[in-house]
Amino acid sequence: MATYLLSAICLSLLLSAAIGQRSPQLREARQCRLQRLTAGQPSQRIESEGGFIELWDENQDQFQCVGVAALRATLRPNSLHLPSFQPSPRLVYIERGEGLLGITFPGCAETYHSQQSERTREEGQEEERQREGRRGRDQHQKVHRIRRGDILAIPAGAVHWCFNDGKEELIAIVFNDVNNQANQLDQRNRAFYLAGGLQRKEQHGEQARQSFQNVFRGFDAELLAEALYVPSDIVRKMQQEDDRGLIVNVREGLRVIRPDEQGEGERGRGPGEFANGFEETFCTMKVRTNIENRREADIYSRQAGRLNIANEHKLPILRSLDISAERGNLFPNALFTPHWNINAHTVIYVIRGDAQVQVVGANGQTVLNNRVNEGELFVIPQYFASTIEAGKNGFEWVSIKTTSSPMKSPLAGYTSVFRAMPLDVITNSYQVSPSEAQNLKLNRGGQTYLLSPGRRSQ
Amino acid sequence: MATYLLSAICLSLLLSAAIGQRSPQLREARQCRLQRLTAGQPSQRIESEGGFIELWDENQDQFQCVGVAALRATLRPNSLHLPSFQPSPRLVYIERGEGLLGITFPGCAETYHSQQSERTREEGQEEERQREGRRGRDQHQKVHRIRRGDILAIPAGAVHWCFNDGKEELIAIVFNDVNNQANQLDQRNRAFYLAGGLQRKEQHGEQARQSFQNVFRGFDAELLAEALYVPSDIVRKMQQEDDRGLIVNVREGLRVIRPDEQGEGERGRGPGEFANGFEETFCTMKVRTNIENRREADIYSRQAGRLNIANEHKLPILRSLDISAERGNLFPNALFTPHWNINAHTVIYVIRGDAQVQVVGANGQTVLNNRVNEGELFVIPQYFASTIEAGKNGFEWVSIKTTSSPMKSPLAGYTSVFRAMPLDVITNSYQVSPSEAQNLKLNRGGQTYLLSPGRRSQ
Amino acid sequence: MATYLLSAICLSLLLSAAIGQRSPQLREARQCRLQRLTAGQPSQRIESEGGFIELWDENQDQFQCVGVAALRATLRPNSLHLPSFQPSPRLVYIERGEGLLGITFPGCAETYHSQQSERTREEGQEEERQREGRRGRDQHQKVHRIRRGDILAIPAGAVHWCFNDGKEELIAIVFNDVNNQANQLDQRNRAFYLAGGLQRKEQHGEQARQSFQNVFRGFDAELLAEALYVPSDIVRKMQQEDDRGLIVNVREGLRVIRPDEQGEGERGRGPGEFANGFEETFCTMKVRTNIENRREADIYSRQAGRLNIANEHKLPILRSLDISAERGNLFPNALFTPHWNINAHTVIYVIRGDAQVQVVGANGQTVLNNRVNEGELFVIPQYFASTIEAGKNGFEWVSIKTTSSPMKSPLAGYTSVFRAMPLDVITNSYQVSPSEAQNLKLNRGGQTYLLSPGRRSQ
Known part of the structure; x- marks a missing residue:
């Protein structure tokens, strides 16, 4: 439920992405x-x-x-x-x-x-x-x-x-x-x-x-x-x-x-x-604001890691600056759900550890598929789908988003698009069986954003 | 009076065109x-x-x-x-x-x-x-x-x-x-x-x-x-x-x-x-929202046709998207008043019938003077003056505007710029007589946006 | 205190520069x-x-x-x-x-x-x-x-x-x-x-x-x-x-x-x-609104001159237009404090008199160092530092700013950045003595924006 609440707060942005009242985020598209x-x-x-x-x-x-x-x-x-x-x-x-x-x-x-x-x-x-x-x-x-x-x-x-x-x-x-x-x-x-x-x-x-x-x-x-x-x-x-x-x-x-x-x-x-x-x-x-405190994590998984978010609700001055930050910690081999950012670009700095990062661009091609290491910086443009798999020492990062109320749309987990869709839309979209579609909807159903290590690494 | 009310709602936009609070409409000018x-x-x-x-x-x-x-x-x-x-x-x-x-x-x-x-x-x-x-x-x-x-x-x-x-x-x-x-x-x-x-x-x-x-x-x-x-x-x-x-x-x-x-x-x-x-x-x-219902027309003329508007007041989500739509129906030979759009570009799709459309560009030249037909699409940029005369089978269209509170400034009809100006400004501007100026102010005075067929077609 | 109040009103802009709620000021950077x-x-x-x-x-x-x-x-x-x-x-x-x-x-x-x-x-x-x-x-x-x-x-x-x-x-x-x-x-x-x-x-x-x-x-x-x-x-x-x-x-x-x-x-x-x-x-x-009235000056110095400001608080329609104006009057040889504009470009028209104007550009070079005369117009881009010294007949101007709540950051005077900084930051920044730093902080401490003629002209 807390998960829903958090995501729903973010949702406000989807609907108000363009409302100056909240955060106009009017940038020159490049x-x-x-x-x-x-x-x-x-x-x-x-x-x-x-x-x-x-x-x-x-x-x-x-x-x-x-x-x-x-x-x-x-x-x-x-x-x-x-x-x-x-x-x-x-x-x-x-x-x-x-x-x-x-x-x-x-x-x-x-x-x-x-x-x-x-x-x-x-x-x-x-x-x-x-x-x-x-x-x-x-x-x-x-x-x-x-x-x-x-x-x-x-x-x-x-x-x-x-x-x-x-x-x-x-x-x-x-x-x-x-x-x-x-x-x-x-x-x-x-x-x-x-x-x-x-x-x-x-x-x-x-x-x-x-x-x-x-x-x-x-x-x-x-x-x-x-x-x-x-x-x-x-x-x-x-x-x-x-x-x-x-x-x-x-x-x-x-x-x-x-x-x-x-x-x-x-x-x-x-x-x-x-x-x-x-x-x-x-x-x-x-x-x-301090975003290091693990007891104040906004998203926490005993198996996967934690996320601390500094958005306009936590640090109101960000509303006027129209930027925000995220501090993440993935445990060894855990994954950050495949997702895209709905209303912002992201710039990520690696604080500690390493990870395998995949990003798919607007043209459907893989634009990044690399191991990223401590001290490196990379970007994920708005709408580009990405996923991160922590290395065997875990992965810690800080990122900023070019909006004060960032919102992501995950492909896996409790708030994924699959859960929101009728089963028959999934079966017909992918020509999979109803039980396979149920797997897509539910297999990560208890996790949000941060996913525990998969089969491969176990 | 309803006409005034409607137009006055739109007016809010003129004054708040730039206020993020309402709809920032911040687009990269092209x-x-x-x-x-x-x-x-x-x-x-x-x-x-x-x-x-x-x-x-x-x-x-x-x-x-x-x-x-x-x-x-x-x-x-x-x-x-x-x-x-x-x-x-x-x-x-x-x-x-x-x-x-x-x-x-x-x-x-x-x-x-x-x-x-x-x-x-x-x-x-x-x-x-x-x-x-x-x-x-x-x-x-x-x-x-x-x-x-x-x-x-x-x-x-x-x-x-x-x-x-x-x-x-x-x-x-x-x-x-x-x-x-x-x-x-x-x-x-x-x-x-x-x-x-x-x-x-x-x-x-x-x-x-x-x-x-x-x-x-x-x-x-x-x-x-x-x-x-x-x-x-x-x-x-x-x-x-x-x-x-x-x-x-x-x-x-x-x-x-x-x-x-x-x-x-x-x-x-x-x-x-x-x-x-x-x-x-x-x-x-x-x-x-459905904008087909003739009984819910926002502007209706027994002689000329009707307009249904879907703006931020009718469908509040449009406020955040900063776009809006208009569904129009002109009776045979009726006219859409010469006007310009104050705060938006317009894209028009022809649903049924045909019309003669004239558009005058920013350089004072006629940039469009054509018959438009069913299934065709055309644009009218912001501030470009335009007028539409329905063909003998009438003219139906749907259009979108790149703002959530569109506002037009008509040259003829109840809310025209001429009505708002002192008579002497008109006589001196055009070197016409006071009675000719009165004609300009009042001849379409009982109609709004949609004008009944003129002399030519009678 | 009135000075603080005035400046503090402006400050709101610093913090809300990007908030559409106030004035989105979303312009295409050029x-x-x-x-x-x-x-x-x-x-x-x-x-x-x-x-x-x-x-x-x-x-x-x-x-x-x-x-x-x-x-x-x-x-x-x-x-x-x-x-x-x-x-x-x-x-x-x-x-x-x-x-x-x-x-x-x-x-x-x-x-x-x-x-x-x-x-x-x-x-x-x-x-x-x-x-x-x-x-x-x-x-x-x-x-x-x-x-x-x-x-x-x-x-x-x-x-x-x-x-x-x-x-x-x-x-x-x-x-x-x-x-x-x-x-x-x-x-x-x-x-x-x-x-x-x-x-x-x-x-x-x-x-x-x-x-x-x-x-x-x-x-x-x-x-x-x-x-x-x-x-x-x-x-x-x-x-x-x-x-x-x-x-x-x-x-x-x-x-x-x-x-x-x-x-x-x-x-x-x-x-x-x-x-x-x-x-x-x-x-x-x-x-x-009239900005000529000397009794309604927003900033007044018996030695230096006066400023009348027309911003969104005085003329609310400016909030929607996102522009504002300033009418200034410098007495002979008085100075306008060195400053930069935080949230707007400025365009200045010389109404009467003349002045020596210096502007330092984003690259650190002097981009303007000229005498400006009656009837001339010049611009000072956002963040460019500038100072104005009135000629021996004084200097009167009207300027507009590309925001409805303009805010400047002065280098000298009651609201200067030096006053806001600890003494030791100044001594270490410039390698000056504590008493020299105190001079920087306090010598113009009783004046705001408009500075009385300096030694040179006395």
Whole structure:
């Protein structure tokens, strides 16, 4: 029954696929006459002082078709991914490590204040007083603690930064939905950095250099100094090319104001100084959810694995971004039901293990029939039928869908199309006997999406 | 007054054309620099065992402009159109015959159950018991009775099948809204068949073969057998190429569970075994309305004819599909007012009779000035002004519009632009006298959309 | 606080950029790889009897990128811009003069009636009676008084006309949002005239002639005469090519029914004869707002200037058109904060004065660094960072945005991204000292969007 409920929630999308009221999902349809899909590793790497960014080649036909550009960012401990924004919304999955994320919303109040009586986690009172002498008190917008297994939703045009304050590398898988309607520019992967950027004379390809640009360097220093009302040598520091790149080392640790994490939780949030009612609506919207927790799996099979879904119902901001994510775990030799996605393209990143993946394209040909391995990424376009069989070590993945209410139509299992059809339609369609048709309808009848290992592997 | 009301409902669309809340109608604008439109018969025919499908050439500029692909399906008695789905929503008009339609919604419960105490229409209790012995009891999703004059709304990605259980041919006019936002693939007419399909070595054009594909044949039989947990010879039957095509004969009759049609109507529906509340919302959404009934005409003129409209207000599922239909009947020599469509393209199929049609294009040139005849199809792009004059046997048509709340702006009649303008604007615009301007405003003042025969034909 | 409130309202857009519920803003993304923007005067002029229309070249890359076609219409006193409609919504700013605007909504009642007891402004009772003898009584839809500083919102497909009844020229700046989703035709600037039009043999470029077409001339005169039920010589007058063009002289004055303007205001509106409830909703929707009033400025700085914004909250019809406008006034040497637009392209028309404008493109290069002058137009694509410094005579402009809820992200001022970031993020990003970072955060802290003149100009 829970299964029905879940699927039925998804169903709403089928009927409202086109209703803006829910999620308009209005994307420019692209050329999707794909003869072949491939799973692969990133093809380009951008080194920075504090880590590196690896890019999948967005010019491949398969990424052009689905309109998603993917990258993997690795931040070493104590390094800062510089503030930037993108022309399209992005979903981020934290594959490893932990850190801090700041997203700034223009017009929202700075709700995190350092006051005499408040302490940041890492500072003693004495030390703080000294520092305040040096840098004054601070106030800024909310900073989020992020951890392995988190999905982060970042709206188009919103400046954000990320700091690794953990002991191990922070690895983030980033999906940019370049074909999203929020993007009125051309549909390329771009990033606008408020600091840093790639050096002009460097070895990076022309494309990378054009995609990761500093927005300040193009301005006249004098004009900018006037606008900011600061001496122009500060502006020149802001515009300076250096070789730190996009991710920089932070030598003394990054101090931000945060509620005491050991503390009383929600009570830690002080009242905004300039409360206007909006900080209780948009300004405090949740941008983060963890989809790693096995006890909160949306679909669970003791024999086959589990699925955690982050859609607009679980993380409402996704409704406005019109994207969603799925975290899956298949046990060794288990299968993901043959199915097609009704209202979205899918991009899948392999977190662990391997699997045999088959995808059948719009022209009826097999467009993918490969083993996919850890660290690889592949796409499954809308309506393309696919199935996944985990390898002998199991298969774990995270995927995004280009809709906020994804819906799939399975060919096997409790919610399969066969169960929904009269027996005689099946017997006549396939010229099989009634009992064979019953087998098609019922043999996987107790399982949903995730299927236990079949005969072959037993 | 009723006229005003009707038009005013449509008006809401003018003001909300762009509001997703109502119907976002976000389509990729295409090249519409048409020099000439043509009305024509289908240009391709795909034969199957139990009937045939005729396709209009979607590559013509005029169909590319409006983004609609049309076809006519003919099912002979006792034949089944095999289960398939499309990447875009479709509206179907039943031109002739009757039959059964099954649409499967993944996640909805199987609400039609055969039980000891229930009987299907065609079976006696004795016979049923025998059959149950042979094939077990069945349960499946709702099956719809369809009849001449029905409009059927089929969401993108939803598997459906159709069976002709009548005595005559079942003829359906099918409009695929390939430019619809639900379709994130490229904007081609496609169909994904769960059974059947076109044979690879056959005489069909390359395009037809690529457009009507079997989704199972691309899968590895062993893998699929495992997923479905059936012997692989069943899967091989499912994948088998045979020459039955897309529509197959059903030899012993197709038995499906249906409430006794002579019976008590709504009471016949048994309680769902797995009720979860959703079967009362999406799962039971109406997909069918009849627009043939002359007593329910939306616009009626004793002298000129009638119009039946199926828009989002009458068939709410259309709101999500963002398409609508119109069924018209012009009496001999009557006219359809010169007008343009404000928020949609129009595709018109001639059911009976003939008419003289004039269309003026965006460049001010006459792009169509022809007699159109029974069985022909033609398009009128958004904003193109057009007028229709029925021939001496009258003119009947069905049309679809690429919006769920279509709105037209007439040049003559009760709701014409002239009536809405001050007299002096007309006299100065055309350098006509006040009384001539009054004629323009009032001579057709008592008629709406459908105009009685003019002087010429009297 | 008011500042926060205003910005926070805008913020809603950031989060709902993609929600159809608010404004879907679904546009086809275009090629925006602009190397250079230019500010310029119109490049083409179309003369008519009663005035002229000047067009900016819509084929320039910059206009193609933002999908807006702009023109300036000048009506001499006592001249009428003939009734026409466009395939896309338009915003009009009245730069000078006053006049009357009629927009006809098909299906809305004619709510302005001349009756014995009602008088139009310009007519005495005696005179009126004579005229009624000559032309009968009239009734028509609402006519709007328009004045300098008005923003007018005109839906796609709605016929409208404009009459200059003032003593000076009426100058209107017109922005056609050709990339708007209401337009299902190709994305060109077009106008369909119900009267007038450009002569075929004239000197106008091919493009202009194709863009300003008469919809009647393409029809067969006999057929049209029958449809309108008027003698065919009236139709021939309607179709006649003459050399009056698109704007014509009105010799005896244009008489329209209007409430006595000195009168009782709202009470002047008579009850509709055919009231159906809709005239209280859509039919009476406000299409006009004045954004010139300095006392109603949304943002005001005694040192820097003011901003008046016309968005969907102030003029609700804009929600359906998905466009909005801004009227700005910078005092001499004041600055508009460096910022980028989060959810829209911007097109700016210079009303008075001049300014130095810098725009940095998506590739990090300066794409515009010029002085812009009165009467010039320029564009700033979405996400491109820009700043404006008024010249020594100040700078006044009107701009439109391709969204109904525009939102900007400023780099300086009360709502800047720097204020929202922790101090340490700034120090580490730019390698500046804490006190320099505090300067960046706070030096313009008391100002919003509009910045007082900097040091240079003091």
